[in-house]
Amino acid sequence: MKHILVVDDAATVRLYHRNILESAGYEVDEAVNGIEAMEKALQTPFDLYVVDINMPKLDGYGFLREIRSQDITQVPAIMVSTEAESNDRQRAYRSGANLYLIKPVKPEGLLTYIRLLLGVSTHIRPHLSNDKAIDR
């Protein structure tokens, strides 16, 4: 079973994502900010991250930059944000996101992208780079 970490400071958003992902057969863990996500990422080999941008302590950009720079993991990461500006999108990709989605996320769309990213990661994970990211 694929294991996904949902990182968001809003409890309702985490529960929403958990319900969607668990109903599709994924195992889900949660973190309330980038710091907690880092701690969990160091302990658990997740298959994918779903990460909010605006969080206290360490935001989504910071979390992704940390895990990418420390080479903890190169597994796919979806950044989910309320911010639709193109510079936010570019910044997310520069931080290490493989996909940038605008909230509110629709269940079918999220699951489709996750299946795609997990499929891609199975074959080309070591070479997956930001400029090969999938945009919606």
Place this chain on the structure above:
Amino acid sequence: MPIIKQQSPQLINIDERQRPRDFNGLVAELEADDSTARRWAARDLAEFPESVEVLVRRLKYEGDPSVRETILTTLIRLGNPATMTELVECLRSEDAALRNEVIEAMKELPDEVAPIMSELLADHDPDVRIFAVNILESLCHPQVEEWLIKVIEQDPHVNVCATALDLLGEVGTTASRLGLEQLKARFAEEPYIGFAADLAIKRIDES
């Protein structure tokens, strides 16, 4: 090889604070290479209400977390209208970390934030409206629910409403119920709004 006795950090602190603590001296010291000196300068500038602008300017590029924390603490202590003006401008920054720090600082200033909250919630930029709702999250003020209800009833942007909805799921009372039902109807095509509104209504009904 001679043993070089190192100066203790405490001695450095005392030396730094023995320098003149006038406004201009502190402003100059806020640009010092030594982070300890900058931290002391940021702390002592709390005695000068006119220091808000220079503190916020430094905050925008200060790299040392402890100095950033001290600057924000000083801004909270100053807590004057100039502080509010500068902090609101920071909410428009591209720097997510700065925005988050400012949101946390503004939560500490309920009496100063309250008079400008309606203005923030009516800002032309939906991101600023979202950050305003974020400030309400732990703002100890009796109008919090009233502001949130107004957001879910009137704001045209789904993510501003969703952010308010998340918070009403925690603090909402029966006064929010009608607004939540109306919000569900207004954004019927958005599964998240339906999910979060149902959750909030369930919690209200059970409490």
